[in-house]
Amino acid sequence: MAAAASAAPATEIERVFRQEYGRAVAVLVRLVGDIDLAEEAVQEAFTTAVQQWPQAGLPPSPAGWIITTARNKAIDRQRREASRPGRYADAALLHARGEPAEEGPVHDDRLRLIFTCCHPALAESAQVALTLRLLGGLTTAEIARAFLVGEPAMAQRIVRAKGKIRDARIPYRVPADADLPERLRPVLAVVYLVFNEGYLSGSGAAPVREELRAEAVRLGRLLAELMPDEPEVLGLLALLLLIQSRQPARTAPGGALVLLADQDRSRWDRELIAEGQALVRRCLRLGRPGPYQLQAAINAVHSDAPTAAATDWRQIVRLYDQQMALAPTPVVALHRAVAVAETDGPEAALALVEALDLDAYHLAHAVRADLLRRLGRDAEAVRAYEAALARTENEAEREFLEGRLRELR
Known part of the structure; x- marks a missing residue:
């Protein structure tokens, strides 16, 4: 060539x-x-x-x-x-030699690989980890951070998943239509985590990785075409579009991160917002709520507010309550606590955060630090910001946390 x-x-x-x-x-x-x-x-x-x-x-x-x-x-x-x-x-x-590709409901190679790796013979966490390694090109360290586990444990999980596929002779073929719903949950998790890594990279100087965000949105659109009546598929696509709509306002000209409350909302992509909100309304009509739909609805509430002060935080808390009833996780509880801080004050939110077991998660320490800062407990806030700083390798996040520390000191 x-x-x-x-x-x-x-x-x-x-x-x-x-x-x-x-x-x-x-x-x-x-x-x-x-x-x-x-x-x-x-x-x-x-x-x-x-x-x-x-x-x-x-x-x-x-x-x-x-x-x-x-x-x-x-x-x-x-x-x-x-x-x-x-x-x-x-x-x-x-x-x-040019043998024709296997026929089936999934014709995109990358989407085919996701469905193939998300085989029910593997543990769901192994399915997602392996697919992130193969498809997203994420390092073992990046995947470990996404799962909040150590890198050696994640490396073993990926090796075991590959070994099981090899030893069990799991076929590399497109699943039949009837098998698609069974594999849907880990498939959605893969697409979401690829987007997350692109939206805020776990390490490196660049706060975002455009190619991962674009790939996740592309896969989300393909899934919506493949399974147009699955509300969680539509909910995931809506979530990605609504988050992506804020991308132009997320960073300052120098690359520094800009918090949601401080973003210039005139820079948000109104076309993506309109498309995402239309998908949320479509999910509501289907009447089968799920975690991705609820996250999309929360982001739709944010996109409705012309200013940060006009955000309907009580509605957001109610949506988080529904999500905790359907799929409770410590990370969801952390995000709910952020909303509670806006409705019931930082002291009520701090009690919720301190009850969570999220020591390895840098954002939990960052949220706690912010609540302590708002309560005037500066010395404790400094220690919490330092804990957050020790747990992130993304340089844009580190600069933000260091800025907060300088203000307090």
Whole structure:
């Protein structure tokens, strides 16, 4: 394949990796039928790109180059190891010769991979963790932060999930229509967590990762087309659109985070808000409430308010009450406490926060710090901000927390 005239800087190669890793792995899994082999081949292809592109320049189609190179590396390896048990060499070679793709209700490779990994034989947490690793290209550390567990424990969970798929010979095929609802909950969780990592990256200098946010919204739209009568699918898409609508106002020109209460609401994307609110109304008509629908409804209330002061916090508390009745989690309880602070005051909210077991979650310490600051308990607030700071690696969040500490000191 002919190369571009100019050399490819490291930043361009990193951009291609972030944008195309998940797609390349999804295609390779379909072609070779082996998760480990697909992941290794894609990583080898990017290693080759790092060696060649700085001198030769980006190829006309970087994604195509990566997929073709990875496929060739996988086929070469399977030819060498064809005698070893457990390899799917024949299937890989057939697909490599242009065998037609498997038919089924899901035609998007990345969405197919999500449904394939979300097999009921695996524990749900393992399903979600494995899919985030393969599709989102998230590191084990990033996934561990999303689950509020240690990195070694998460690494073991991912290895066990891969081993179970391999040992149980779980087929890499598109589930039938009847199997889709059974796998829906972890599929929705994957899309939501990919969006979350894109909306506020767990580490690094960039507060957002645009390619992950765009991919999550794209997958949400595909799911809504695939399952238009599933209210939680519609609720998830509404939630993503309503959160995404605030993106233009979330950061200051220098990249600093701007809290919801301080955002310039004239910069919110009204088209996304209108689409998200229409989906929320559609969910209400279906009459089968669920956690994603309730989160979308909460964000719809925020988007209705012309100013932060005009927010209907009592309605938001009622919606959180419904969510706690349907799917109670400590993180939902934390967000409910934030709303309670606006209706019943920071002291009532602080009692709720201090009853939660969320020591590993930096936002729990940040919320507690803010409540203590509002109560004038500055010394305790400083310690809480320091605890939050010690638990986040996102540089934009760290700058925000450090700013609050400077104000208190």
